Amino acid sequence: MVRAQEGPRARYREQTRSEIKQTALGQLAESGVGALALTRVAKEMGLSGPALYRYFANRDDLLSALIRDAYDDAAAAVGQAAAEAEARGRSPRERLRELADAYRAWAIDEPHRYLLIQGAPVPGYVAPDDTRGRARAVLGPFLPVFANGTPEAGLAALVVEMTDWLAEDESVGAWVAEYAPDVLGDLRAPSYALAGTVLVWAQLHGSVGLEAAGNFTGMGHGGGTLLMAQLNLLADAFALR
Amino acid sequence: MVRAQEGPRARYREQTRSEIKQTALGQLAESGVGALALTRVAKEMGLSGPALYRYFANRDDLLSALIRDAYDDAAAAVGQAAAEAEARGRSPRERLRELADAYRAWAIDEPHRYLLIQGAPVPGYVAPDDTRGRARAVLGPFLPVFANGTPEAGLAALVVEMTDWLAEDESVGAWVAEYAPDVLGDLRAPSYALAGTVLVWAQLHGSVGLEAAGNFTGMGHGGGTLLMAQLNLLADAFALR
DNA sequence: CGCTGGAGTTATGCTCCGTAACTATTGAAA
DNA sequence: TTTCAATAGTTACGGAGCATAACTCCAGCG
Numbered sequence: 001m002v003r004a005q006e007g008p009r010a011r012y013r014e015q016t017r018s019e020i021k022q023t024a025l026g027q028l029a030e031s032g033v034g035a036l037a038l039t040r041v042a043k044e045m046g047l048s049g050p051a052l053y054r055y056f057a058n059r060d061d062l063l064s065a066l067i068r069d070a071y072d073d074a075a076a077a078v079g080q081a082a083a084e085a086e087a088r089g090r091s092p093r094e095r096l097r098e099l100a101d102a103y104r105a106w107a108i109d110e111p112h113r114y115l116l117i118q119g120a121p122v123p124g125y126v127a128p129d130d131t132r133g134r135a136r137a138v139l140g141p142f143l144p145v146f147a148n149g150t151p152e153a154g155l156a157a158l159v160v161e162m163t164d165w166l167a168e169d170e171s172v173g174a175w176v177a178e179y180a181p182d183v184l185g186d187l188r189a190p191s192y193a194l195a196g197t198v199l200v201w202a203q204l205h206g207s208v209g210l211e212a213a214g215n216f217t218g219m220g221h222g223g224g225t226l227l228m229a230q231l232n233l234l235a236d237a238f239a240l241r
Numbered sequence: 242m243v244r245a246q247e248g249p250r251a252r253y254r255e256q257t258r259s260e261i262k263q264t265a266l267g268q269l270a271e272s273g274v275g276a277l278a279l280t281r282v283a284k285e286m287g288l289s290g291p292a293l294y295r296y297f298a299n300r301d302d303l304l305s306a307l308i309r310d311a312y313d314d315a316a317a318a319v320g321q322a323a324a325e326a327e328a329r330g331r332s333p334r335e336r337l338r339e340l341a342d343a344y345r346a347w348a349i350d351e352p353h354r355y356l357l358i359q360g361a362p363v364p365g366y367v368a369p370d371d372t373r374g375r376a377r378a379v380l381g382p383f384l385p386v387f388a389n390g391t392p393e394a395g396l397a398a399l400v401v402e403m404t405d406w407l408a409e410d411e412s413v414g415a416w417v418a419e420y421a422p423d424v425l426g427d428l429r430a431p432s433y434a435l436a437g438t439v440l441v442w443a444q445l446h447g448s449v450g451l452e453a454a455g456n457f458t459g460m461g462h463g464g465g466t467l468l469m470a471q472l473n474l475l476a477d478a479f480a481l482r
Numbered sequence: 483c484g485c486t487g488g489a490g491t492t493a494t495g496c497t498c499c500g501t502a503a504c505t506a507t508t509g510a511a512a
Numbered sequence: 513t514t515t516c517a518a519t520a521g522t523t524a525c526g527g528a529g530c531a532t533a534a535c536t537c538c539a540g541c542g
Binding site: 054 | 517518520521522523
């Protein structure tokens with residue numbers, strides 16, 4: 001993370017930046033996004049006010065950094081689960097379950113960070129360009145899971161739309177190629193992979209989002225069961241082994 | 242809405258309240274939740290500052306009113322779709338589709354209002370008590386759709402959890418009784434209805450939430466197709482006619 | 483027809499964002 | 513080792529916005 005060759009100046013700077021982010025995360029967890037105040041972060045760190053502007057251009061810049069980190073963390077969690085599943089020779093069905101579980105576990109463990117990337121429509125805030133790529137990195141490991149599945153009839157329209165999407169936007173093909181390279185020769189597999197991934201994306205967003213926002217309190221801890229139920233439907237719909 | 246017997250004073254008051262809400266909604270659509278500022282609402286109305294405090298205790302109170310209205314509107318949209326489907330003698334499968342479509346249509350038509358109730362985790366804001374009831378009113382019409390379905394094996398765990406939930410929380414049974422009264426005699430139907438409704442809740446939250454937050458821009462207009470695909474899976478899983 | 487209560491006003495204090503102008507430290511080059 | 517320029521930090525400031533207090537004014541009620 002910290003490169004020594006860049007000298008003590010840069011190192012110290014990076015350390016402070018990370019300390020700021022840490023403090024900001026703490027306040028985020030306590031009081032929510034809207035309450036994130038540069039002044040308060042500074043005060044909590046023993047600094048005073050404008051000092052933080054040396055490290056982040058403004059509040060949105062700090063927020064962007066936190067969001068970037070959250071994406072990267074989520075991607076790492078899912079990616080690690082994928083690597084483990086690979087190493088253990090899991091079936092597609094098991095892999096789907098384990099990947100989704102890793103995603104959910106990360107989200108529930110730090111709901112405030114999840115809510116940050118969950119699509120939380122922060123007011124005038126415009127997501128930086130690299131957000132799309134980072135979001136795709138989170139979902140990428142799901143692509144190979146569905147690449148060998150066969151979607152049932154009810155998903156035909158979605159598959160068609162995915163095919164169109166592939167034709168329209170080159171970056172989508174590149175995304176598939178990066179995470180499911182062994183499927184490029186097949187004509188239909190990329191569309192299948194995309195359809196399954198988009199579906200799992202929506203399902204994760206749905207059940208994990210509701211859970212992270214606290215909508216399940218008072219109804220047992222339904223989050224896991226609900227997600228598993230949805231995954232079962234999805235796995236069946238793709239006839240995953 | 243406005244009761245004449247309460248005299249001109251009360252009527253005028255109610256009218257101003259509603260004008261405030263209207264103006265606030267406009268700013269909400271333009272600049273997002275976080276940017277909702279009492280001062281700016283007042284200025285746009287030609288009033289100045291503290292005048293609004295006659296009508297709303299504070300910013301959160303105004304927000305609460307907007308959220309309440311949004312829930313009621315959504316419930317009305319879904320409820321009306323249910324009434325129409327009833328009148329036309331739709332099959333459960335068709336009803337599911339039409340109810341979900343009505344929900345989505347309302348949400349996409351006014352995304353800012355949808356995002357308000359979507360679980361948008363407003364910072365220190367705590368939802369008033371009646372929120373739960375209003376949320377349930379939105380989803381209630383889905384209950385009878387699933388009451389006569391038969392959930393497939395993969396949903397067993399979820400059904401069990403719903404049964405537990407029914408046993409623990411009386412209000413849940415009352416909710417089912419209100420929207421699907423003809424099912425009370427049956428032992429399993431209420432759990433089935435709940436399982437289906439919770440699933441459709443999560444699916445709606447997933448796909449409509451992503452669409453409303455703008456995550457589908459640049460991939461065709463996938464919102465409708467995605468939702469339909471999910472509904473097909475769900476209808477199949479409950480063997481809906 | 484008086485008067486009370488509600489509508490609206492200005493004034494004030496607080497918090498926070500973000501900029502400007504300044505000081506002091508310290509790493510790095512000569 | 514000495515100098516010096518970049519960097520970390522400071523106080524001072526102006527602008528928004530929330531919320532309260534104290535006031536004026538008017539209209540509907542009795």
